[in-house]
Amino acid sequence: MVDKQPPQVIKTQSKFSTTVRYLLGDKVAPGKPVLIKAQIITEAQARNLRQLGTVPSENVGELINNTAILEHTSSKSTCATFRNMSIKKIKRADRKGSESVTEEKFALFFTTEISITGCDTPYKIQMISVPVVVIVHGSQDNNALATIIWDCAFAEPDRIPFVVPERVPWKQMCVTLNSKFMSDVGTERCFDSYNQHFLAQKIFDKPDIAGDYSNMLVSWAQFNKEMLPGRPFTFWQWFDGVIELTKRHLKSYWSDGLIFGFIGKQHLHLILKDRPNGTFLLRFSDSEIGGITIAYVAPSENGGQKIQNIQPATKRDLEIRSLGNRIRDIDFITHVYPDLPKNDVFRRYYTDNPLPRDTSGYLVVSIQTKVGVEPLCDSPQCSETPQDHNSSLYSMDQGNRASASPFYSLSPHQQTAFQPVPGPLQGMFTDLSSPNGLFPASNLSQGPPTEMEIQEILDTFSD
Incomplete structure (x- = not known):
């Protein structure tokens, strides 16, 4: 399971962390360390993974520091923490009609193979994070947050990724x-x-x-x-x-x-x-x-x-x-x-x-x-x-x-x-239940936009 979700609005080149936990940690066979890998996937890839079991093959973004070792912690949990992870670049899908880049949802996809004590065959395990919106400049943060709020507040349980009501x-x-x-x-x-x-x-x-x-x-x-x-x-x-x-x-x-x-x-x-x-x-x-x-x-x-x-x-x-x-x-x-x-x-x-x-x-x-x-x-x-x-x-x-x-x-x-x-x-x-944590904050640093960022910001306004 994803124990600590990534921020739901992520700016390219900005560092963040996320943690996954293996709930049967005491059953992991001793020996070679378990390596967990993360990649970023689109909403369509997440949907195919859920409905068809199709593992994403196309790489839509470049993740830095996207591997971590599964370790036993002092609290007796078995976790892998991805520190200083960042999205170096992202590939946008073709947008529909008036859809903005800040409405496009992605997710982090985690995969690994784990050997269980007493079993000869390793198990392939995979998990996806909550949906995230990837931005290139702080000026897009407001609209990206609106997308996440709508998703957090109105998504149905066990939905098809990442369908929300209109x-x-x-x-x-x-x-x-x-x-x-x-x-x-x-x-x-x-x-x-x-x-x-x-x-x-x-x-x-x-x-x-x-x-x-x-x-x-x-x-x-x-x-x-x-x-x-x-x-x-x-x-x-x-x-x-x-x-x-x-x-x-x-x-x-x-x-x-x-x-x-x-x-x-x-x-x-x-x-x-x-x-x-x-x-x-x-x-x-x-x-x-x-x-x-x-x-x-x-x-x-x-x-x-x-x-x-x-x-x-x-x-x-x-x-x-x-x-x-x-x-x-x-x-x-x-x-x-x-x-x-x-x-x-x-x-x-x-x-x-x-x-x-x-x-x-x-x-x-x-x-x-x-x-x-x-x-x-x-x-x-x-x-x-x-x-x-x-x-x-x-x-x-x-x-x-x-x-x-x-x-x-x-x-x-x-x-x-x-x-x-x-x-x-x-x-x-x-x-009302406690709203704390319902809308995860995004710690965004805002610097001068690059040429790619300027073009994407202009695309946002034209949408």
Whole structure:
């Protein structure tokens, strides 16, 4: 059996390891060491091996360090570990229609002959790994991961290699998205019914329908082939951007219940329409990859109210100034939904970085967020609606720095909690098993692309 599977997204020239185990280790006849060999095979070769017993003869890729000796370990298991294995080159099959190179699946095929004590004839043993996607550059990682996620989540037991359904029920997709998000971010907080409903509306492109999506079918094309309407990216590319942003910069905010997250503008207006001016919530941008925006209640010109959305902050923005400090900078947002003073809730996320002592004769500056200021360039700024505000960072002298608010301590029951609306999807995640290990991570190093890599990347985009 394959005891330690290879990474399911493998970049050529990148080293990885895998381990196979022989379960009858104490029965191996003494004498000549048992050598195990690995080769890479295509999906078609894996299918023929399963259905016809045909051992692959054509070599579709060059594996480095593809042999290992079966050894008895200190834990009394019998294993062969392939260390520093890498794929030097790969031969692609002819693709069907619009199929991309990142949709093509391979596997590692292990073979050996083992002599058993008391038997005269050696046994030929073979085993294949889980499916893998081979890429040539880190830019292909996102789409390759989508292929693996679909395979891990929706493959049937004892399938023909590596057949997956073209469509799956939304309720299964929703569980998969939730598991992936929780696993990668490292949080125990799952999606509420608002989040689930918005994700369904987005993937089905039905922003005005408030019905039950649970039994609707999601296609692979809707997941990661077709661009979202009016956007230059797919649903998965957008969702993966949210995961990356949250994992790197927003994990604590999300786990503490301070980010509302996935919510459509209809629901946004519904829950904020009767709130006082200055009430705000944090939601993930649906117009760009990896952005979080502040939606807040503001007075309108006619004396009423309107909902404004501040320009989304991206990973790069949050590397410059944290979300907590940005919220502190903006004076006109005062209470986080439903009605908690922002300084009570976000106080622990405020940081006061002492200004360095001036040793060069220059005036020392600091950075602060300003909203609704005209940009200092001719290029248009991104906004989600015509009423959205630009958010800019300005250098301020020490005397103009925002004053710190008194420290507030929140008990656990005072933390912001969003009340989910009743709906058919509520309670979906009570039976979720641990997502850890469901989607194996790929440790990819990204370097300058070679000529072959550039051509394959161009092929990916043309597909």
